[in-house]
Amino acid sequence: MSDNELVLRYQSGDECALKALIERYEKRLFSYILVSVKNKELAEDIFQDTFIKVINTIRSGNYYDEGKFFQWIMRIANNLKVDYYRRSQKLPVMSATENYDALDFLTSREESVEQTMVREQVYADLDRVVEHLPEEQREVLKLRIYNDYSFKEIAAVTGVSINTALGRMRYAILNMRKLIREHQISVEL
Structure with missing residues (x-):
């Protein structure tokens, strides 16, 4: 059945x-x-x-x-x-014997408004590039990059062989590079 x-x-x-x-x-x-x-x-x-x-x-x-x-x-x-x-996910644990100021941790994570805007623009541009990939390549790329799947896990989820998953990832990267060049997108933070 x-x-x-x-x-x-x-x-x-x-x-x-x-x-x-x-x-x-x-x-x-x-x-x-x-x-x-x-x-x-x-x-x-x-x-x-x-x-x-x-x-x-x-x-x-x-x-x-x-x-x-x-x-x-x-x-x-x-x-x-x-x-x-x-x-x-938790904040890093610091032992009581270490001389850390709580503000040191917070300020080390801060970025300027300009850095935030540039980072957000780069991510938005990359998301648009990813959406132009063929469905099979996009799925493998998202599972690998966003979900941190191994290729064995990707193969199980998508129902293809590991080699096919690897091939789709390779072509996804090649196609992304091509799209980035064609549209002159800067991906540097």
Whole structure:
């Protein structure tokens, strides 16, 4: 039975269909998460939260089958992983024996208004360049750069081989260089 058929059966009230979907992908998904986070307890939390989100999305009627159910749940898991790391980022810890002034840390991070404007313009220009890439290249580039995926993880999420993911990244970089030259965009901060 296809993933879509199981989703439809679950939407109709068949709890066994959901169980079948979970059993179909639980090992692959959990392995992927565990390899990514390298912490069993955290992997279990993300795995559980992933399926809670899957269940809620299907129940609310917001799941639209595109024939890529596994890639969809992988993206959910990845987004939850990224959210976890964002939430857990903390300021650097300094020991009590070190002579640091709290203001030293704050002022070292400050940048001038001009630097901020230049940085924001460079990022905006790069975002526009990325949006002109073909979809496959854009997806690999965003997973690699923005989400810090390994090429093994990218291959799993996109459903292609590692070599294909590497090739797409290579062409994305080449195409970005070409677009930057053609449009005379400065990418120096």
